[in-house]
Amino acid sequence: MTDIGTGSYTIIAQTAAEMMGVPLDHVVVRLGDSAFPVSAGSGGQWGANNSTSGVYAACVKLREAVTQKLGFNSADAVFADGEVRSGKRSVLLAEAAGENGLAAEDAIEYGDLDKQYQQSTFAAHFVEVGVDVATGESRVRRMLAVCAAGRILNPKSARSQVIGAMTMGVGAALMEELAVDKRFGFFVNHDLASYEVPVHADIPHQEVIFLDETDPISSPMKAKGVGELGLCGVGAAVANAIHNATGVRVRDYPITLDKFLDRLPDAG
Numbered sequence: 565m566t567d568i569g570t571g572s573y574t575i576i577a578q579t580a581a582e583m584m585g586v587p588l589d590h591v592v593v594r595l596g597d598s599a600f601p602v603s604a605g606s607g608g609q610w611g612a613n614n615s616t617s618g619v620y621a622a623c624v625k626l627r628e629a630v631t632q633k634l635g636f637n638s639a640d641a642v643f644a645d646g647e648v649r650s651g652k653r654s655v656l657l658a659e660a661a662g663e664n665g666l667a668a669e670d671a672i673e674y675g676d677l678d679k680q681y682q683q684s685t686f687a688a689h690f691v692e693v694g695v696d697v698a699t700g701e702s703r704v705r706r707m708l709a710v711c712a713a714g715r716i717l718n719p720k721s722a723r724s725q726v727i728g729a730m731t732m733g734v735g736a737a738l739m740e741e742l743a744v745d746k747r748f749g750f751f752v753n754h755d756l757a758s759y760e761v762p763v764h765a766d767i768p769h770q771e772v773i774f775l776d777e778t779d780p781i782s783s784p785m786k787a788k789g790v791g792e793l794g795l796c797g798v799g800a801a802v803a804n805a806i807h808n809a810t811g812v813r814v815r816d817y818p819i820t821l822d823k824f825l826d827r828l829p830d831a832g
Contacts, residue, residue, distance in 0.1 A: 565595050565596070565600075565603040565604070565605055565606065565611065565614075565615045566595055566596045566605065566606050567595055567596075567606070568606050570606060570611060570612070570721070570725055570791070571612075571718060571721030571722075571724070571725065572593075572595065572606065572611055572612070572615060573593045573595065574718055574721055575612055575615075575616055575717045575718050575721065576593045576595075576615055576616060576619050577591040577593050578717065578718060579616045579619045579620055579623070579717075579785075580593075580619050580623055583619075583620060583623035583624070583627070583643070584623055584626065584627070584643055584657065585642070585643030585644040585645060585646065585647070585648075585657065586646050586657060587646070590646075601618075601669065601671065603615060603618060607791070608789075608791065608792075609685065609788065609789025609790065609791040609792060609793070610789060611789070611791070612717055612787060612789055612790075613714075613782060613783050613785055613787045613788060613789055614672065614783075616717060616783075616785050616787070617672040617783040617784050617785050618670070618671060618672050620672075620784050620785060621670035621671060621672055621784070622668050622669055622670045623668075624670065625668035625669070625670045626666060626667075626668035627641070627643060628668075629666050629668055630643075630648055630657070630660050630661070630666060631648065631650070633660060633666070634648060634650075634653075634655055634660055636648065636650035636653070637650055637651075643657070646658070648660055672783065672784075674783075677781065681781055683779070683781070683782055683788060685711070685712060685713040685714070685788050685789060685790070685793050686711070686712040686713075687709055687710060687711040687712070687713075687793045687794070687796070687797060688709070688710045688797070689707070689708070689709050689730070689733075689797040689798050689800075689801040690706075690707070690708040690709075690710075690801065691704060691706070691707050691708075691798065691801040691802050691804075691805050692704070692705040692706040692707075692805060693705065693802060693805035693806055693809060694809070695806060695809045695810050695828075697828070697829075699821075700810075700821050700824065700825045700828055701821070702738060702802075702806055702819065703766075703768075704734055704738075704766070704767070704768050704802065705768050706768055706769055706771075707730055707734075707768060707769070707770045707771070707798075708770075708771045708772075708773070709726055709727075709730060709770075709771070709772050709773070709793075709794055709798075710773045710775065711726065711772065711773070711774050711775065711790060711793050711794070712774075712775040712777055713774065713787075713788045713789060713790045713793055714777060714778055714779040714782060714786060714787040714788035714789075715777075715778045715779070715785060715786045715787040716774045716787070716790075717785065717787055719774065722774065722790050723772045723774075725790050725791070725794065726772045726790055726793065726794030727770045727772060727794065728794070729791075729792070729793070729794025729795035729798070730770055730772075730794050730795070730798055731762050731767050731770075732795050732798075733794070733795050733797075733798020733799050733801075733802070734762050734766060734767065734798065734802065735760075735761050735762045736795075736798070736799050736817055736818065737798065737799040737802035737803060737817055737818060737819055738762075738766075738802065738818050738819055738820075739760040739761070739762065739766075739818050739820070740759070740760065740761060740817075740818055741753075741760075741817075741818050741820075742759070772794075799817055802819065803817075803819060806819055806824075810824065810827075810828055810829065811829060812824040812827045812828060
């Protein structure tokens with residue numbers, strides 16, 4: 565498992581902190597070492613749900629180890645505020661761990677769930693685009709994504725991930741194109757000086773709405789994923805908005821002036 569800017573460190577730490585009843589800053593997360601147990605990695609909307617489910621399972625084992633050591637009933641033990649409580653007794657978690665600490669490891673296996681169920685996330689993208697009647701210049705004015713992605717483990721980082729993907733979608737729709745000189749196999753626009761990507765001035769107000777839902781089948785976390793959800797559909801929404809404004813349909817990206825300027829309706 566790695567963190568490629570998707571917030572894995574944060575949600576893994578959150579899961580462990582909540583399960584063990586300790587402050588978030590008491591949790592240390594280490595990723596990306598081949599000495600660690602195998603995981604699905606980051607990609608394909610699997611990272612968050614898989615990694616946090618594994619942490620959840622390990623924490624369940626660790627809670628059992630703590631309660632067993634203390635002689636508590638695991639069924640009614642409460643882990644909160646850095647303590648373990650059962651009935652009228654309470655013990656600091658650090659004290660329960662002792663000088664040598666306690667360790668636990670577990671895994672999540674999905675069996676044949678993929679043969680019984682189809683797990684999908686869903687999103688609708690709404691984009692408002694203005695097209696200059698004289699020059700054909702297109703400017704995105706507003707963007708909205710409404711997402712159904714199971715339990716959202718961290719709304720702030722999930723929103724950041726989605727608006728980043730929406731920005732990528734604008735780039736793909738309006739400007740990003742790789743030019744290749746096929747005679748020499750040379751990538752002509754091989755750097756950010758010549759490969760155009762969106763900048764702040766290109767991106768308008770973006771709004772993200774997550775529907776309140778959980779998926780009881782997907783994992784103990786009841787989550788899914790948001791990775792590609794903010795990207796898929798943005799390009800189509802931009803293309804549809806330009807068509808709605810001009811009546812001109814462009815079928816291949818990016819939607820640059822040379823592909824529709826001569827087909828714009830008369831400005832007069």
